[in-house]
Amino acid sequence: MTMSALAIAAQVRDGSRTAASFLEETIARIEARDGDFNAFTELTLARARRDAADIDARRARGETLPPLAGVPFAVKNLFDIDQVVTTAGAKVNQGNPPADADAVLVARLKDAGAVLLGALNMDEHAYGFTTENTHYGAAHNPHDLTRIAGGSSGGSGAAVAGGLVPITLGSDTNGSIRVPASLCGVFGLKPTFGRLSRRGSFPFVGSLDHLGCFAGNVADLAAAYDAMQGPDPADHACAQRPAEAVSATVANGLKAGARVAVLGGYFHDWANAPAREAVRLAAEALGATTVVELPGAEQARAAAFIITGAEGGALHRQRLLTHYADYEPASRDRLVAGTLIPANWVVQAQRIRQKFYEEASRLLQDYDVLIAPATPVAATTIGAEWVTINGQKLPCRASMGLLTQPISCIGLPVCTAPLWPGIGEDPHLPLGVQLISGAWREADALAAARTLELAGISAVRDV
Known part of the structure; x- marks a missing residue:
């Protein structure tokens, strides 16, 4: 495992290491190992070297460095x-003009001193749970290179x-975020919908899209x-x-008396024994x-499918008409089907979504986590088409989201x-x-x- 982000920043700030030295170490590690993982689709090395040199120059001038100074x-x-x-993982976007600015979250991390190395593999247009990308190749799980990394943020x-x-x-x-974090054994945070700006990111489903982060420990994630x-x-x-900083408040874990419960019912029934053991x-x-139940989870997942199909299909409808062959086979038929979903289905899905949100909100009045x-x-x-969950044979790609979809839906x-x-x-x-x-x-x-x-x-384990 690479050094933690906060440890890197501390050494850059105190002058014991330079941002440039950490960067070159990182580049060497990517060149040596990413051939196995296929995590990166684009490296921005010239930019990274400029940014690292700028951090080192600021320290040489005696400036106070930001909290993530020199962190790749x-x-x-x-x-x-x-x-x-x-590209959002898509061939159809490769001819688009380059972006004329960083996404808001990329810019904010740069302002905090972090150094961008590049872009990471994903399912085309974020429509998938396995990152088996036809155009860029599959992302491989570092714990077993024959396995998927999860998706759609598998490269991350x-x-x-x-x-x-x-x-x-x-x-x-x-x-x-949650599927790759689970399958790759790292920490991942999906914040509240609307907490982080999405400006400068390629959309998928406007009413469901969240942006978030992955890290090797909670302190770095926070x-x-x-x-x-x-x-x-x-x-x-x-x-x-306004921003509500969490780093200091989560450092010691949950406060005494925190109310924590296990979700049973749907969330127990659709998990195999190892996943149940992780919960235990x-x-x-x-x-x-x-153990508590959250009524309506199965219906909420169905609602998420309908909303995803309808909004995703509408977003891509025009280009599907003109560039159908350029779309990935694993997702284009689902996008086309999404354009055909009746409006009354979407209305009903939104009603179910609202009802499920109200159920969850009531439950979370009694519990903190x-x-x-x-x-x-x-x-x-990689390449598996089917998975067995509690004796039922189900499509592999869609089933990886069985337990996450109801929660992101609300x-x-x-x-x-x-x-x-x-x-x-x-x-x-x-x-x-x-x-x-x-x-x-x-x-x-985060405290939990x-x-x-x-x-x-x-904990994240070395590979």
Whole structure:
């Protein structure tokens, strides 16, 4: 595992290492190892060297350096990078003009001193859970190169798990941060819908898209999240709330008396034994002895599918008519089908979504954190078409989102923490848990993850 982001920044600030030396170390590591992982689709080395040199020059002038000074990071390739084409994993976008500015979150991390290394592999247009990209090739799980890294932010999860960079950015519409975090064994944060600006990112489903981050420990995750917070009037979905820094408040874990429960019912039934064991381990460490149900989860997942299909199809309809052959086979038929969804289905899906949100909000008045598995199974082999969950044979790609879709449908914040249940057919593979908190209460989810980290049961393992 690479050095933590905060340790890098501390050494750059105190002068014991330069940002340039950390950068060259990172470049060498990517060149040596990413051939196995296929996490990067674009390297921005000239820019990175300029940014690192600027950090070192600022220190030489005696300036106070920002909190992430010299920290290497990379972003899912649906984030705009100045002077780079934002492909969103798609051939059809390769002829687009380069972005003329960084995405807001990329710019905020740069302002915090972080050094961008490039763009990361993903499912085309973020429509998938496995990052088996036809154009760029599959992202490989660093813990077993025959396995998927999850999706659609698979490159982001693999880059952290493989020790290439300490922080990455991703997006989560139906589970695309939480699934790779679970399968790659890293920490991932999907904030409340509207918490972080989406300006400068390629959209998928406007009413469901979230942006967030991955890291190798909770402190780094919280620091990246803090650096990206703040209102953005130019993003209509971004809540105009002041930043609420969490780094200091989550450092010691959950406060005494925190109310934690396990989600049963749907979230138990659609998880195999290793995923249930991960939940049991987390519950034991967090002192959660109560099992509760969240009615309507199955219906909420169906609603998410309908909303995703309708909005995604509408977004791509015109280009599907003119460039159908350029779209990835794994997603283009679903996008076409989405254009045919009746309007009354979408209206009903939104009603179900609202009802499920109200159910979850009532439950989260009684509990600070809810625990659920993040994925029903560990990482499957690349190319697998089917997966068996509790005796039922199901399509592999769609089923990886069984447990994440209901939660992102209603926009609640979730921190995925990596665990290692060590049972079943794949004891060498990680499985994450979702730590779900109420809207705008990211600190509770992160504090729960920190408690698991302090207990020694949640950690990123070297590869």
